[in-house]
Amino acid sequence: MSAPRLKLDQVGYSYGDLPVLENISMTVQPGEFVSILGPSGSGKSTLFRLLTGAITTDTGAIAFDGKPLSEAGRPFAFMPQRDALMPWRRILDNTTLGLEVQGIGRKQARERVSPLFAEFGLAGFEENYPAELSGGMRQRAALLRTVVQDKPMLLLDEPFGALDALTRAGMQRWLEAMWEKHRWTAMLVTHDVREAVHLSDRIYVLSPRPARVIREIEIDLPRPRGRDAATRALAAAIEADILETLLRPDPDHVDDAASHGSASS
Amino acid sequence: MSLSQSQSGRLAVQMMSHIRHALPAVLAVGSLVLIWEGYAWFSGVSPTTLPAPSRVLAQAFEYREALFDNTLPTLRATLTGFALSLVAAFLLSVIVDFVPLLKRALFPVFIISQTLPLVAIAPLVVLWFGFGLLPKILLVALVTFFPMLVALSKGYDATEPELQQLLASMGAPSWKIFWLARLPSSLPFFFAGLRISITYAVVGAIFAEYAGAAKGLGIYMLNAKNNFRPDLVLAAVLVSAALTLSLFGAAVLAERLTMPWTRRTSTGGNSR
Numbered sequence A: 001m002s003a004p005r006l007k008l009d010q011v012g013y014s015y016g017d018l019p020v021l022e023n024i025s026m027t028v029q030p031g032e033f034v035s036i037l038g039p040s041g042s043g044k045s046t047l048f049r050l051l052t053g054a055i056t057t058d059t060g061a062i063a064f065d066g067k068p069l070s071e072a073g074r075p076f077a078f079m080p081q082r083d084a085l086m087p088w089r090r091i092l093d094n095t096t097l098g099l100e101v102q103g104i105g106r107k108q109a110r111e112r113v114s115p116l117f118a119e120f121g122l123a124g125f126e127e128n129y130p131a132e133l134s135g136g137m138r139q140r141a142a143l144l145r146t147v148v149q150d151k152p153m154l155l156l157d158e159p160f161g162a163l164d165a166l167t168r169a170g171m172q173r174w175l176e177a178m179w180e181k182h183r184w185t186a187m188l189v190t191h192d193v194r195e196a197v198h199l200s201d202r203i204y205v206l207s208p209r210p211a212r213v214i215r216e217i218e219i220d221l222p223r224p225r226g227r228d229a230a231t232r233a234l235a236a237a238i239e240a241d242i243l244e245t246l247l248r249p250d251p252d253h254v255d256d257a258a259s260h261g262s263a264s265s
Numbered sequence B: 001m002s003l004s005q006s007q008s009g010r011l012a013v014q015m016m017s018h019i020r021h022a023l024p025a026v027l028a029v030g031s032l033v034l035i036w037e038g039y040a041w042f043s044g045v046s047p048t049t050l051p052a053p054s055r056v057l058a059q060a061f062e063y064r065e066a067l068f069d070n071t072l073p074t075l076r077a078t079l080t081g082f083a084l085s086l087v088a089a090f091l092l093s094v095i096v097d098f099v100p101l102l103k104r105a106l107f108p109v110f111i112i113s114q115t116l117p118l119v120a121i122a123p124l125v126v127l128w129f130g131f132g133l134l135p136k137i138l139l140v141a142l143v144t145f146f147p148m149l150v151a152l153s154k155g156y157d158a159t160e161p162e163l164q165q166l167l168a169s170m171g172a173p174s175w176k177i178f179w180l181a182r183l184p185s186s187l188p189f190f191f192a193g194l195r196i197s198i199t200y201a202v203v204g205a206i207f208a209e210y211a212g213a214a215k216g217l218g219i220y221m222l223n224a225k226n227n228f229r230p231d232l233v234l235a236a237v238l239v240s241a242a243l244t245l246s247l248f249g250a251a252v253l254a255e256r257l258t259m260p261w262t263r264r265t266s267t268g269g270n271s272r
Ligand SMILES: Nc1ncnc2c1ncn2[C@@H]1O[C@H](COP(=O)(O)OP(=O)(O)O)[C@@H](O)[C@H]1O
Pocket: A015, A018, A020, A038, A039, A040, A041, A042, A043, A044, A045, A046, A047, A209
């Protein structure tokens, strides 16, 4: 295995005396799509807050390309949980936001973003305000704003959480195709098991708060996934297995569930 | 072409819905005026006690020059005082947004300033600053400054936390986050405050004039009252109401022009 892009080593964090993250260790390889799967309120967004520098770790260390995060020079393009589009900016000016903050001139920023509108299914909507777009389009605009920053790694916080089931399924297929083409190094936060299995190379499953990694799963299915009977059946089996892990009543014993189960019976 | 046609069609529909919206209010005010008119006619009450609306209108027309002459100083005091208040409220709101400690120190003082009764303050301010423009400007500022400051502060705090986290993750320093996110987020609050404050501003100016002025609607009302001319008092009231409504309308217009994205939400762009 090559050197990891991102490495979290026994990271812990508490809001005051509310422990949220405990002993989180994970890695992301270059070009890898990794999902963090966990129940609502387990601390997934907190993990991204640590990565984007909004808060700093209480214990443990985060390294990017072998350097401590503080010296890595903001390597992440972050997509927040809600789309966080600015209602007062037209779509075009929303998508250039990151470039603008980097100090790139408006004209140059627009030239960089414009050619991508078609690929993101937004052609013809450059001059519209966010409120005039459908939920799926808004998410694609938010994703475009994220990837155009051209950062080494993407952080996506429940990008499709607010969408209806049909739109969400469509967006997952679209994102899978986009990822196959661009091979971004990405970390996706979700509480949707299907989404995680569909999109990821690897999944970390978190326990309820305080979150610990209770399972790590390699998803070795060919892409595109879920279009033919064979991968669909395999994916469904993995989904059922993960769901079982998540729904187990006592999360303290899941990491060695099999041996524990036979010993106690 | 088809676009402008559909646009004018939409305008017509909007007009109709506005009219339908305003109809109950117009009817209510209309019937009130009619009842008043009828009462003044048939009860035999003296016009020096309760003049009929028709008489008020007639006298307003007769004294239009004097009224106009006294409206200008009121308008000037209102606008100058309000502009001053806006600038001060904006500057302080920015400072306070960056120094929260200052906010906790100053806001109680401003809240107390809002509890002072105008009737008592107005004569004092005139006593200290004379009969000129200055005391009026100060009183207008006193009644409008704090509401605007609060509106702006509330608006900044209404910024979506995700948006600020996003900008911070992009490496934006706090002044840039303020400029790109907090300031635009405050616009709806700012305009809500503006619409209310502009009406306070007119009241503040008239109060100041009432307490002492060479010219203005306030002193005009006082003189008319002392001369037993309630019809002229009411004529001046009518003018001040019209003035307030126009300023209110200007505020609404400014809001529409500044925030075009709130208007287009329901109309949809080119379809999918
Ligand atoms: N700023 C905060 N202060 C205190 N507690 C917080 C704060 N933000 C989140 N929490 C708490 O931390 C826990 C994890 O939150 P979060 O990371 O947003 O969960 P997730 O994204 O997995 O749904 C939740 O129980 C939440 O109530």
